[in-house]
Amino acid sequence: MRLCGSGLTCVRGGREVFTGLDFDAAAGEAIAVVGRNGSGKTSLLRLIAGLLIPAGGTIALEGGDAELTLPEQCHYLGHRDALKPALSVAENLSFWADFLGGGRFDAAESLAAVGLDHASDLPAAFLSAGQRRRLSLARLRAVRRPVWLLDEPTTALDVAGQDMFGGLMRDHLARGGLIIAATHAPLGIESRELRIGGMV
Structure with missing residues (x-):
């Protein structure tokens, strides 16, 4: 399996964010997308996920x-945790499994x-920022998809959480998955490393 981008141009709000961008990632590989704020890291992930149309x-x-489709084979994990505060931890995870078609x-x-x-019955409203991020990461395990698109995935995670997530990523790559992650x-x-220039 190989994910390829060729000559990509992204325009948002009438402004060219980047142009002529090429990348490729094979099964078992991870790409860290780096660049300053506003350079187009998140936009690239959203293009791959089908949330934006390339110019x-x-x-x-x-x-x-x-x-x-490609989006149906991707997990897109944004920098905001999409959780329903009134639902429990387990209910939030079940919602995402149903929504994503995980069976x-x-x-x-x-x-x-x-x-x-230990927190499966706790309403998500009571989770700390790090626990909310952990619950979002649980989606990656609940529904298996080969392509992980991760936007600042370690935000709010403590050292133990970062180690845990490193293990999840290594396991995913060992299974033949691939990862594209926007990160600072x-x-x-x-x-x-894939460096994006672009304008701020």
Whole structure:
């Protein structure tokens, strides 16, 4: 499996964010997208996820499931945690599994993998910022998808949480997945760097 971008141009609000951008990532590889604020890191992830339309260039997934679109084979984890505060931790995870079409999954195993098994019945409104991020990360385990698009994934995680997430990423890559992550901080795993210039 290989994810390729060729000659990508992104325009937002009438402003060209970047142009002529090329990248490729094969199964088992991670790319850290780096650049200053406003350079287009998040925009690139949103282009791959199908949330934005490129003004030029192409994005293709070779060797994926031919029956599914690229966005249907991606997990997009933004820098905001999309949680319903009135629902419990387990209910939030079940909502995402249903929404993403994951079918049957082991909520307890997914929550244990991110260190939240003790809080499964707690309303999400009572979670700390780090715990909210852990719950968002549990989605990656609950529904398996080959491409992870991660926007500042370690935000709000303590050192133990960063170590835990590093293990999740290494496991995903070992299973043949690939990761594209916009980040200002080291990912904690082996990765290639894609630097985006752009205007602020």
